[in-house]
Amino acid sequence: MNTITADVSVIRSKILEIRGNRVILDYHLAGLYGVQTKVLKQAVRRNLQRFPEDFMFELTENEWTELVTNCDRLPETLKHSSVAPMAFTEQGVAMLSSVLRSPTAIEVNIAIMRTFVAMRRMIAGYEELKKRIEDLEVSCNVQFSELYTALTELLEQKEKAEKPRNPIGFIIPKQEK
Numbered sequence: 001m002n003t004i005t006a007d008v009s010v011i012r013s014k015i016l017e018i019r020g021n022r023v024i025l026d027y028h029l030a031g032l033y034g035v036q037t038k039v040l041k042q043a044v045r046r047n048l049q050r051f052p053e054d055f056m057f058e059l060t061e062n063e064w065t066e067l068v069t070n071c072d073r074l075p076e077t078l079k080h081s082s083v084a085p086m087a088f089t090e091q092g093v094a095m096l097s098s099v100l101r102s103p104t105a106i107e108v109n110i111a112i113m114r115t116f117v118a119m120r121r122m123i124a125g126y127e128e129l130k131k132r133i134e135d136l137e138v139s140c141n142v143q144f145s146e147l148y149t150a151l152t153e154l155l156e157q158k159e160k161a162e163k164p165r166n167p168i169g170f171i172i173p174k175q176e177k
Contacts, residue, residue: 011115016071016087018063021054022119023087024112027078032108033100041086043099050099055092059084090116 014028026044030037044051059067064084068074078085088096090113097109 008111008115008118011112012119015115015119016067018059018067018087019057021087021089022116023089024093025078026086026088027074029088029093029096032112033102033105035100040096040100044086044096047099050095051092054089055095056086056088058086 011024011032014024014032015022016025017023026040027037030040033040044056061084093109093112093116097106
């Protein structure tokens, strides 16, 4: 198998988020499998019962327009395609291995599945890190509040200390010269 094809960073760069799902477009999958996009789509269309909506969906015109506008990773030939691409979720990619039975497809599927798992772990790590940062923020806010209270009290004490005090004892009147 081509090591570039199975490189996790290459696969990760092809994963997009559409409709709240992490997906890979048919064009990118065809490139990874080493087949034409047309061949991949034909195989999927012949086995549509294996690809429910949560496994694979075709992009709407609005989604396709937004993707072309916002994503600089798409080649020019794909940007001007008249046919909306298919987007495959992780489960859809797994199902592709039963449709495309070549050894290359199996190896690429394994690499893609490992990439999805690695991304899930990374996202879980980010969630844990986010929680720790939020806890730290709460802790710091409490400490800043206590510090502010202490500084306010010190300022009040200083203001009291700076007031002129009445002298103790007799006041000698000033004599005029």
